Amino acid sequence: MEEKKFDLNSIIGFALIFGILMWIMYQNQPTEQELAAEKAKKEQVETAKTKTAVTAPTSTSVDTTQTDSTQLAKLKGTLGSFAYSATLPSAKNSFTTIENDLLSLKIANKGGYIVDATLKNFEQFEKGSGSLVKIIKDNNASLNLKLQTTDNRSLDTKNLYFEPTFTKEGENQVLTMRLKSSADSFLEYRYVLKPNEYMLDFSVRSQGMNNILNSSNPIDLEWSLKTYRNEKSVSYENRYAEIVYEYEGGKDSYTGQSSLSTEEEKDVTYIAYKQHFFTSILLTDTPFATAKMTSKNLVHDEKIDTVFTKSFKTVLPLAFKGGEVNYNMNWYYGPADYTILNKYDRNLDEIIPLGWGIFGWINKYIFIPTYDFLILFFPYGIAIIVFTILVRLVMSPVTYKSYLSQAKMKVLRPEINELNEKFKNDAMKKQQETMKLYGKAGVNPMAGCLPALMQIPVFYALFQFFPSAIDLRQKSFLWADDLSSFDSVANLPFYIPFYGNHVSLFPILASIAIFFYMKMTTGDQVMTAPTQEGMPDMGKIMKIMIYISPLMMLFFFNNYASGLSLYYFISNTITIGIMLVIKNYIVDEKKIHAQIQENKAKPKAEGKFQRRMREMMEQAEAQKALNNKGKK
Numbered sequence: 001m002e003e004k005k006f007d008l009n010s011i012i013g014f015a016l017i018f019g020i021l022m023w024i025m026y027q028n029q030p031t032e033q034e035l036a037a038e039k040a041k042k043e044q045v046e047t048a049k050t051k052t053a054v055t056a057p058t059s060t061s062v063d064t065t066q067t068d069s070t071q072l073a074k075l076k077g078t079l080g081s082f083a084y085s086a087t088l089p090s091a092k093n094s095f096t097t098i099e100n101d102l103l104s105l106k107i108a109n110k111g112g113y114i115v116d117a118t119l120k121n122f123e124q125f126e127k128g129s130g131s132l133v134k135i136i137k138d139n140n141a142s143l144n145l146k147l148q149t150t151d152n153r154s155l156d157t158k159n160l161y162f163e164p165t166f167t168k169e170g171e172n173q174v175l176t177m178r179l180k181s182s183a184d185s186f187l188e189y190r191y192v193l194k195p196n197e198y199m200l201d202f203s204v205r206s207q208g209m210n211n212i213l214n215s216s217n218p219i220d221l222e223w224s225l226k227t228y229r230n231e232k233s234v235s236y237e238n239r240y241a242e243i244v245y246e247y248e249g250g251k252d253s254y255t256g257q258s259s260l261s262t263e264e265e266k267d268v269t270y271i272a273y274k275q276h277f278f279t280s281i282l283l284t285d286t287p288f289a290t291a292k293m294t295s296k297n298l299v300h301d302e303k304i305d306t307v308f309t310k311s312f313k314t315v316l317p318l319a320f321k322g323g324e325v326n327y328n329m330n331w332y333y334g335p336a337d338y339t340i341l342n343k344y345d346r347n348l349d350e351i352i353p354l355g356w357g358i359f360g361w362i363n364k365y366i367f368i369p370t371y372d373f374l375i376l377f378f379p380y381g382i383a384i385i386v387f388t389i390l391v392r393l394v395m396s397p398v399t400y401k402s403y404l405s406q407a408k409m410k411v412l413r414p415e416i417n418e419l420n421e422k423f424k425n426d427a428m429k430k431q432q433e434t435m436k437l438y439g440k441a442g443v444n445p446m447a448g449c450l451p452a453l454m455q456i457p458v459f460y461a462l463f464q465f466f467p468s469a470i471d472l473r474q475k476s477f478l479w480a481d482d483l484s485s486f487d488s489v490a491n492l493p494f495y496i497p498f499y500g501n502h503v504s505l506f507p508i509l510a511s512i513a514i515f516f517y518m519k520m521t522t523g524d525q526v527m528t529a530p531t532q533e534g535m536p537d538m539g540k541i542m543k544i545m546i547y548i549s550p551l552m553m554l555f556f557f558n559n560y561a562s563g564l565s566l567y568y569f570i571s572n573t574i575t576i577g578i579m580l581v582i583k584n585y586i587v588d589e590k591k592i593h594a595q596i597q598e599n600k601a602k603p604k605a606e607g608k609f610q611r612r613m614r615e616m617m618e619q620a621e622a623q624k625a626l627n628n629k630g631k632k
Contacts, residue, residue, distance in 0.1 A: 080153045081181035081212045082160055091161040098173045098193045103333060105193065112162035112177035112189045113143035117333040124230050126482060127474040133230050135280055135333050140228065146220040149212060171195050181212050198334025199344065203327060210323025218317035219325060223282060227275050227309045232485040235302040236559050238309040240276040240467065243293050244351045252350040255295040264292045272351045273312045274336060277470045279351060281332035288316045303495065337470050338368060355464040362461040381477025384563055388570040396578050398454050403582050466564035479505060480562040487562035499555050506565035507557035511550040513572035518546045520579060
């Protein structure tokens with residue numbers, strides 16, 4: 001077969017075709033500008049895909065990103081003048097975070113309010129849990145303004161989109177959220193977070209809205225919060241969750257612990273949604289004309305209701321001035337710490353339940369400064385012991401007076417028994433003679449009661465102090481891993497009403513200590529307390545209380561702060577020791593008896609009180625005799 005060969009014409013043809021193709025490719029090559037435009041277009045498409053995947057809307061709200069005339073007309077039909085805000089690029093479910101070393105706040109475009117408030121230095125439930133305390137998260141809070149427009153629309157700002165603008169003023173972070181009706185008219189929230197502060201400035205103001213908003217009635221501000229559980233015991237934490245508020249120039253009050261409570265006050269200057277150790281507070285420079293506050297208990301069964309404690313809601317009117325709204329306020333999201341709150345000098349220390357009157361005074365000016373000083377040098381548990389020793393030493397003169405009075409009454413007991421036997425059929429005469437005996441002996445039967453009464457303010461103040469001491473939160477001592485909560489040493493497979501499903505050791509030790517203390521003191525009191533006709537036998541009652549009181553403490557304190565139980569255990573143990581020292585080394589009953597006999601031998605002028613008591617008894621006896629004569 002003949003072999004095929006390329007001739008010259010074929011070679012020239014192929015060369016021309018190749019040249020033409022190269023020329024066409026060269027002429028159609030994109031310029032540098034076209035390449036840059038194509039690259040930008042691809043990046044824009046990729047960014048749009050990413051944003052769509054991350055911030056996909058979680059609701060079926062109106063698509064606010066369309067700017068065509070049909071969509072704008074539809075939005076205006078729903079939103080009126082505020083349709084403008086729905087056409088802006090910010091009309092999407094995006095968030096802006098402002099934070100300092102203590103606090104992190106996340107603010108949503110939709111609604112313009114805080115949707116996450118995290119305390120960076122506090123953990124939930126127990127130390128090392130890895131879960132930070134979040135006062136606000138997962139839609140448990142909302143801030144809403146009920147807007148009434150001049151075209152008779154009713155709108156909720158929580159459903160509308162705000163435009164965020166972040167700036168800095170020195171070290172302060174400023175976030176402005178604007179709900180716009182045009183480029184120059186808007187409703188504005190302004191947040192200012194300062195370094196190392198739990199409190200931030202907050203303002204609500206409007207501009208150019210006098211022809212859009214109906215200013216004949218105030219705007220209702222609605223603030224709601226469902227409080228998350230943050231401590232080990234939900235029932236114990238819930239006991240201290242309530243709304244606290246200040247009104248009428250300095251008065252303070254609270255909603256209480258009922259299942260559903262509603263309060264309404266005038267001229268309110270702050271509202272605090274208090275949890276046990278944390279609080280959210282809204283303060284205002286211009287008092288709210290009225291405030292309607294509602295608190296609802298969410299813990300009906302502590303075995304089941306373990307997520308939330310209370311549901312709080314407040315409605316506040318924002319008044320117009322010159323057709324515009326302008327309120328300067330503050331938010332506080334942080335610990336319910338007396339020292340921190342007190343430094344703001346806005347009466348916020350009243351949020352901490354330290355007791356009223358003298359009880360609160362003792363805590364504020366004696367116990368808190370003393371304990372704060374001790375924790376500078378000692379671990380928290382040791383500081384409680386040292387604190388207890390100091391309290392008992394200060395109260396030891398009162399203990400001495402009380403025991404001395406009991407000793408005097410004990411010495412007189414044989415003579416009192418003789419009078420009881422001699423006048424057993426004449427109660428009035430027996431009482432008269434007993435009073436005469438007290439007068440001659442120079443013994444005041446009330447002397448033992450007065451020292452005991454003096455200790456009541458201290459007892460109650462301490463009962464308020466320890467549950468409110470955030471310094472004890474998640475601080476360990478011996479087997480207790482949290483002195484602000486119960487010290488469980490054993491878990492029970494069942495639940496005991498009023499006790500729980502665990503066993504706390506410090507309440508057991510405190511109950512044992514109070515049993516022996518009452519055994520020592522009640523025995524002498526029973527001996528010195530003569531039974532009066534027609535009155536209950538106090539001796540029997542006090543003997544029963546020896547056993548009931550420790551049991552009550554055991555049940556009542558099983559879910560209370562272990563720091564409080566530690567205090568009562570140490571306090572009663574020290575008191576027992578002081579009384580043993582007084583009994584064995586200070587008070588001599590023989591000397592007391594000799595002194596009483598000497599007093600009886602001396603002529604003693606009758607005091608006004610004794611004379612008045614004698615006259616009253618004589619009148620009562622005469623009236624009794626007259627009544628008996630009339631019956632005959």
